[in-house]
Amino acid sequence: MIWKRRTLKPLEAILRTGFLVSLTSYVVFWLADVVQPGLVSRYFSVHIFLLAAVVFGVLWSMVLEEYEQRPLVHVLLSVTFGVLLAVLTWGFADDMDVYRVPFALLTAATPTILYALIRH
């Protein structure tokens, strides 16, 4: 078998799911509120999901027994997040005239730079 699935303990599996769901929900709900202002924020703060992600993340790190580095996934995530930030910045910075392009490029590079700093 080329690939073998690692078996998680029940508590670790639950906390991991909680962390990933909270983080994904945070991004999705936040983007939904950016696309349609007030869709979420009229009823509750989208940062509730961030708080949940932090709580689940901390708890997960406490029960985590084995950590596997996945640099390719990290780089892909950094690039994707950078592109997303650049698109948002481009949309919000339409009154920045000649600074719009360098500003969008800088935000595109920011996640990758941060990731490099954290790794090294």
Place this chain on the structure above:
Amino acid sequence: MTFLTRLIQLLLVAIPIAVMGWLLNLWFVPSGVFLVEHEVGDSSPFIDELKPETRVSDVYKNEQGEPVQAITEDPAFFFLHPHREEFFDEVVFEVWFKNESMPIVELGGLARVNPETFTLYPLHNRLIDESSWNRIDEDGLVLLQREDTYDSLADFFADPPSRDEVAVYRTSFDVPYRIEGYQPTAAVQIIDVSLRGHHEFKTYIRDETLSFTFRYMDMNRDEGEDVVQVTVFNERNQPVAEARASDDGNTSDDAVVDQGLKELKLAAYSLPEGVYKVVMNTTRDVFFREIQTPQQKVVFLNTLFVGDEVGYREPSEGATLYTQSKRLRLQTRHAEGVQTITAGNQTLNIAQPYEWYTLTFADEGLERVVLPTGDVEIVTDGKFAFSPSQYFNPDPVSLNAYTTIEQLGVDYVLARYESPRKQGDWLVATVSFVAWDLYEEDETWKFSFSTPLIEELGAKLLIHRIDTRFNHY
């Protein structure tokens, strides 16, 4: 154990999906009805608290523990923030209130700005509710009769009394107004007064051409296009003629003005006899300096903005106007507009800008009001003319807060009004607004309580709840 783990994981995934489903349901409103329940003092993303703070009390609890806020001065207002204002066709308010002493309380929706114009609907009319006259309620209309003459509104409309016998409130009385012995003339009258921005007036036509020449200046004090559109409406409120002038090409706020007066001619031929309403629709940048017409009767409705004459003629010649209204409200927005107004045998000092002053008349008949300089906004529930011979009142006498039914000298009152229902100690009135009639800015609508005489009577309007239903058809 695995099953329980999977169940909890499923739950964790399902929660945000369910929340998103709930949010989408709130957003798209598939039922077409969106309800916002609001007690005063509650924080809501849809409805703001009553403002300004100087005209309303703090929220307090009454003996029953219910939150209450008192309006103590006129007007108090609030803002509504619908999440999809372009989607909804109608806004319906249920207002829970107590009114012990004011004759009329109304709720208005902001329909236009510069000047601010509200479409008002009644919440409570104590003149009607406490009248001892015979009362008929049908389909949102009320008929009060001094004597028990009609059995139904259908009888009333089938065989209506003369116009002089009927007072109206928030409705119209469709018996046409006619002037006995009216003869057209070719003599041209000149209204030599600076009128700023949007105005409406009524005129009378019989065997003659409706003809008006508007001479105006585009003062370019605010940004944006200043189109002038003048529309004539017949007695059925149908447009029958229109004249239009485009902007002068200067959309900036540089206050640069073209030399001379621009001219806009309006003419409508072969109109049947009757009363016609003319709407001068434009921005506050446009100052009508002169109106020429062969029509003998011209009365302006409800609001006059006598403009300054900077860049036109110095010194300003102000205006002399005539009205039968018993109460005028006046304001200037500039120090140059501070002045002493003569009205009949009394004077009124407009002492400072941005303060509304009230002028009242006790006597019946036409009153002469002299504004020595312009730059004054005048608001009334009535009409103005610029010469006594131009004055006429084509509308039935109107029931308002400053009179009693007996003082009107009529035998009937026709009103579009539904009395508020009783709910515990509260009165609950339902008022609906058509969404397209509301002025929207930043996805916000503005509503204002109209509480005439609240200060004079030392009265309060107590508000407990304002529930809102947004409807889509």
